[in-house]
Amino acid sequence: MSASSPADSTSTDPLIYAQDGHVVTLTLNRHETRNAISEDEMVDAIEAACDRINGDHSVRVVILTGAGSAFSSGGNVKDMQDKKGMFGGTATAIRDGYRRGIQRIPLAIHRLEVPIIAAVNGAAIGAGCDLAMMCDMRVASEKALFAESFVKVGLIPGDGGAWFLPRVVGISRANEMAFTGEPVNASTALAWGMVSRVVAPAELLAAANELAGRIAVNPPAALRMTKKLLKEGEHTQLETLLEMSASLQALAHQTKDHAEAVDAIIARRAPVFSGE
Numbered sequence: 001m002s003a004s005s006p007a008d009s010t011s012t013d014p015l016i017y018a019q020d021g022h023v024v025t026l027t028l029n030r031h032e033t034r035n036a037i038s039e040d041e042m043v044d045a046i047e048a049a050c051d052r053i054n055g056d057h058s059v060r061v062v063i064l065t066g067a068g069s070a071f072s073s074g075g076n077v078k079d080m081q082d083k084k085g086m087f088g089g090t091a092t093a094i095r096d097g098y099r100r101g102i103q104r105i106p107l108a109i110h111r112l113e114v115p116i117i118a119a120v121n122g123a124a125i126g127a128g129c130d131l132a133m134m135c136d137m138r139v140a141s142e143k144a145l146f147a148e149s150f151v152k153v154g155l156i157p158g159d160g161g162a163w164f165l166p167r168v169v170g171i172s173r174a175n176e177m178a179f180t181g182e183p184v185n186a187s188t189a190l191a192w193g194m195v196s197r198v199v200a201p202a203e204l205l206a207a208a209n210e211l212a213g214r215i216a217v218n219p220p221a222a223l224r225m226t227k228k229l230l231k232e233g234e235h236t237q238l239e240t241l242l243e244m245s246a247s248l249q250a251l252a253h254q255t256k257d258h259a260e261a262v263d264a265i266i267a268r269r270a271p272v273f274s275g276e
Contacts, residue, residue, distance in 0.1 A: 011029060012029075013029055013045070014028070014029055014030055014039070014041045014042045014045045015027065015028060015029060015042065015045035015046060015049055016029050016067070017049055017052070019058075019059065021216070022058060022059060022060040022061065022216040022220075023059075023060070023061050023062070023063065023209065023212045023213070023216055024049075024053060024059050024061075024062045024063070025062075025063045025064075025065065025205075026046075026049055026062060026063070026064045026065075027064075027065055027066065027067050028042070028064075028065070028066040028067060028071070028072055029067045030042065030067075031067060031068045033073060033076050033078075034068070034069075034070035034072070034073035034123070035066040035067065035068070035070050035071065035072040035073060035128070036072065036073050036074065036075060036076040036128075037072055037074065037075075037102065037105060037127055037128065037131060038074070038075040038076050038079065038085065038086055038087075038101065038102050038127065039076065039079075039085060040085070040086075040101060043101055043102060043104050043105055046104075046105050046108055046109070047104050047105070047108040050108040050109060050111065050112045051108070053112060053113070053114060054111070054112065054113045054114075057220060057275055058275075059114055060114055060115075060215065060216040060218075060220045060223055061114055061115050061116075061117065061212040061215045061216045062112065062114055062115070062116040062117070063116075063117050063118075063119050063205070063208045063209065063212055064116060064117070064118050064119065064131075064135060065118070065119040065120075065121055065204070065205065065208070066120075066121050066122065068122075069121075069122045069123075069143075070121075070122040070123045070124075070125075070128070071118075071120045071121050071122050071123060071124040071128055071131075071132065071144065072123075072124055072125070072127070072128030072131050072132075073123065073125050073126070073128055074125050074126030074127030074128040074129070074130070074131075074159075075087075075102070075126055075127050077153070080153070085097070085101075086098060086101040086102065098158050098159075102127060102158070102159050103158075103159060103160065105131065105134070105159065106130070106134050106159060106160040106163075106164070109131075109134040109135070110134065110231065113224045113227060113228070114220075114223060114224060114227065115136045115137065115215055115223065115227055116135045116136050116137075117135060117136065117137045117138070117139060117208050117211055117212060118131070118132040118135035118137070118138045118139070119139050119141075119204050119205055119207075119208035120132050120138055120139070120140040120141060120144040120146075120195065120204075121141050121143070121144065121201065121204055122141065122143050122144060122145070123144070123145045123147075123183075124144065124145065124146050124147070125145075125147045125149055125183075126147065126148070126149050126150055126153075126157075127157075127158075127159045127161070129146045129147055129148050129149075129161070129165075129177075130148070130157060130159050130160060130161035130164055130165065131159075132146065133161065133164035133165050133167075133168050133194075134160070134164055136227070137196055137211065138189075138194060138195040138196065139195060139196060139197045139198075139199065139204065139207050139208045139211060140186045140189060140190070140195040140197070140198050140199075140204075141186065141198070141199065141200070141201045141204045142186050142198055142199070142200055142201060143186070143201050144185075144186040144189065144195070144198070145183045145184070145185055145186070146177075146183065146184045146189055146194065147177070147181065147182065147183040147184070148161060148165060148174070148177040148178045148181065149181040149182075149183070150178070150181065151178065151179065151180075151181040152181040157178065161178070162174075162178070165177065165178070167234065168193070168194055169192050169193065169194050173192055186198045196211075197211075218273070219255065219257035219258070219260075219261065219273045219275070220257075220273065220275045221251075221252065221255055221257060221275065221276075222252055222255070222257065222258070225248045225251070225252060228248070229241065229244065229245060229248065232244060255276060256274055256276040257271075257273045257274060257275065257276065260272065260273060260274070261273075
């Protein structure tokens with residue numbers, strides 16, 4: 001299946017993995033729960049996909065989207081009502097359920113070595129909003145909606161949203177979203193810098209793939225090292241980051257792709273990168 005194609009409506013997999021060239025598209029595929037991500041099988045699938053991508057150096061960019069009308073509804077509210085799965089048991093059991101369950105998603109995505117783009121096709125609610133914030137970039141449909149809505153169900157962001165959201169929109173706007181629980185539409189998300197582009201629904205995957213293509217033309221090793229530095233820069237002291245930058249730069253200077261890039265610039269031709 002092409003990465004620009006809609007998800008296979010016949011698939012029963014919780015997450016559809018499709019690769020087109022150097023771009024992998026991951027599609028959340030649980031229509032009946034509006035792509036809730038709190039069930040073990042979805043957590044397992046996202047974690048496995050991230051591990052697979054990290055080990056496959058043909059992949060340079062990832063797009064994450066949702067099947068159907070929603071991006072992700074976050075936690076399964078029916079399971080909350082029924083006290084099922086990660087929402088059942090004693091306080092200790094619930095704590096363990098979060099740590100062994102949905103909290104594996106932010107850790108897996110944060111460890112993802114290649115850039116990831118959220119193509120937000122519809123509502124991104126609660127943990128679904130946080131899932132979009134975990135990605136490196138976001139492109140939104142005009143129908144997209146973002147809500148840090150945990151407070152509306154008497155809960156707190158249990159999946160790391162208090163870490164991710166302020167880094168995307170700033171602390172004041174993150175506070176507003178978390179304290180009110182009210183939704184933010186696509187045009188406001190664009191004005192706030194939450195997304196980099198808003199397009200018509202039919203153009204969403206094309207826009208995400210266009211951005212992915214602009215990234216994927218670059219040397220894959222340099223892409224992975226650049227992302228590593230940016231992630232480390234979120235919490236590392238300047239001196240430590242500079243030392244890491246010097247070490248990774250020494251490796252980058254020795255790659256064949258660096259030599260190819262320089263030769264192509266001098267020869268005024270398009271480079272051909274091998275990943276070496």
